[in-house]
Amino acid sequence: MIAANNPALKSWIKVAADSDFPIQNIPFGIIKTGRTQPRVATIIGDTIIDLAALAELGYFDDLQIDNSVFYLPYLNEFMALGKATTRAVRDRISHIFQHDNAELRDNEEHKSQVLVNPIYAQNLMPVEVRDYTDFYSSREHATNVGTMFRDPNNALLPNWLHLPVGYHGRASSIVVSGTPVRRPKGQKKPGDDGKPGFGPSRLLDFELEMGFVVGQSTQLGQSVSTAEAEDYIFGLVLFNDWSARDIQAWEYVPLGPFLGKSFASSISPWVVTLDALDHFRISGPEQNDPPILPYLEYEGKKRFDINLEALIQPEGGKPHTVCKSNFKYMYWNMTQQLAHHTINGCNLNVGDMCASGTISGETPDSYGSMLELSWRGSKPLAMPDGSERKFINDGDTVIMRGFGEKDGLRIGFGEVTGKVLPAT
Numbered sequence: 001m002i003a004a005n006n007p008a009l010k011s012w013i014k015v016a017a018d019s020d021f022p023i024q025n026i027p028f029g030i031i032k033t034g035r036t037q038p039r040v041a042t043i044i045g046d047t048i049i050d051l052a053a054l055a056e057l058g059y060f061d062d063l064q065i066d067n068s069v070f071y072l073p074y075l076n077e078f079m080a081l082g083k084a085t086t087r088a089v090r091d092r093i094s095h096i097f098q099h100d101n102a103e104l105r106d107n108e109e110h111k112s113q114v115l116v117n118p119i120y121a122q123n124l125m126p127v128e129v130r131d132y133t134d135f136y137s138s139r140e141h142a143t144n145v146g147t148m149f150r151d152p153n154n155a156l157l158p159n160w161l162h163l164p165v166g167y168h169g170r171a172s173s174i175v176v177s178g179t180p181v182r183r184p185k186g187q188k189k190p191g192d193d194g195k196p197g198f199g200p201s202r203l204l205d206f207e208l209e210m211g212f213v214v215g216q217s218t219q220l221g222q223s224v225s226t227a228e229a230e231d232y233i234f235g236l237v238l239f240n241d242w243s244a245r246d247i248q249a250w251e252y253v254p255l256g257p258f259l260g261k262s263f264a265s266s267i268s269p270w271v272v273t274l275d276a277l278d279h280f281r282i283s284g285p286e287q288n289d290p291p292i293l294p295y296l297e298y299e300g301k302k303r304f305d306i307n308l309e310a311l312i313q314p315e316g317g318k319p320h321t322v323c324k325s326n327f328k329y330m331y332w333n334m335t336q337q338l339a340h341h342t343i344n345g346c347n348l349n350v351g352d353m354c355a356s357g358t359i360s361g362e363t364p365d366s367y368g369s370m371l372e373l374s375w376r377g378s379k380p381l382a383m384p385d386g387s388e389r390k391f392i393n394d395g396d397t398v399i400m401r402g403f404g405e406k407d408g409l410r411i412g413f414g415e416v417t418g419k420v421l422p423a424t
């Protein structure tokens, strides 16, 4: 077992029982305070830990790392050190904050430099995203969409059970939690007059997804096997893949999603390492009907039992849960996605982001988009304030949360939020 994952560990930092960030998590992110430039940080309980300050004070000296990686505005250089090193950093942090370790605990001067109250810190984009790929790997979601728009008896297209369907998304508009999202404008399907409509999207939607961050590059021409794939996955974030359904419906033929998707995607600020999620591994679905090609076969537990939730908070109102799903509702796992992504020799870069696709469960309250929850708008959701939602209104904030919980250990992602502003 990875030392930092030991469920018995306790920290001298206070951690609430329902915290997403116990000492066994130790995610990585980028923060900025009024006093400091952007830098690498982690969080335990509600206390942010400035890793640049820790490094400067010599706490990582035995790890032989160039401390400059902690003073950068993105995690890319840190991730590129490789898993052996980043795992050693995580283990070292875990050791420093264990309840019976006095080296920092009893040094008030050092603590004043290292510990940051979140009210004085701003989370920034953790990763410089080089390329973004969105998959479509939840069978429940793909079945819902196929049922709605095509044929309930042939909901999945012929390729779906043979390969992890995906498309190349837009990296430049991936934003960190808390960044407002402007309602997009665009063309829509023609009405009776045959002329395309134009204006603000009326069918603005969220997609409840998980994203993983690539931490190692490959050479052009190289393929990554399912067995090797986890070496290339640094960690995961919550991912809201905002979607304008009316723009999407008109533009997507024949080349797939474009402006209906590229206006924004929001991510949670703390990258939870794949290591920290080890407790929540579960086995995958049978994939023998039809059988899959050898390059997509894999061994071991490659799915993760992570509870997911989406909430809508109207302007001035309280957050209301509209969906409870789980990351386990994936037919294709991340190792299969990476193996497929690279089977043609396409190279990976540190900082690449791959998203799961909308994660829908089996029941109507577990569908991961308003498109499905309201079944194309035919079943509006009732909100506590008496209003209804088919899609997302201006002023609404969409909140997503996620955590794994097993044997008394909870490892979470915090949340990703985004408020919808009116179109300009």
Ligand code: MN
Pocket: 134, 207, 209, 241, 355, 357, 358
């Ligand atoms: Mn998506």
